[in-house]
Amino acid sequence: MIDGLESVMLYVDNQDQSVAFWTKDLGFVIRSEDLIYDDYKSVEVAPSLNSETSIVIFDKEFIRETGHEVNLDTPSLMFRVKDLDALYADLNNKGIRCGEIVKTPDGRVFNFSDDEDNYFAVKEAG
Incomplete structure (x- = not known):
């Protein structure tokens, strides 16, 4: 049985620019930054260090090069x-x-x- 949502994978054209957007513009924190292959890394960001869910940002080129059969489209995310x-x-x-x-x-x-024209939504918490 699934217990929750760990993270959302976000594939971007410019990883550094995307990380800056989420951290500098939106105030997210970097939870981890891991070298995964040659010069490619994954960067995990979240609203806070103890947030239940995070966004892991990957370079689209890495995903293409490694042959992962993954949908590279941006997920629809709703924040509160x-x-x-x-x-x-x-x-x-x-x-x-x-x-x-x-x-x-x-x-x-x-x-x-964001800077790549990916749209995200925000809902007022009740």
Whole structure:
């Protein structure tokens, strides 16, 4: 039986740029950085060191070269935050592209994109 979600794999064109986005722009922390093959590494980031789930960032080129038959598309991720308005203002002030805040039956949400035009969503915690 599955007990939970450990991590999400995120495959990107520019790993250093992506790690900077998640850490500098969004305030995530680096949990680990492991050399996995030649010059390729995996970088695990999370909202905090004790977060239940993390994002592991891989270079797409590594995945292509090693022949893994993996879908390289960006997963749809929904984050939660207590103060949606503060996060929305912070991301906009940093020049991060954000969609409008929308009210849904489950609460207020908005989306934002990284430097590679991958979109992610944020939901206000209830």
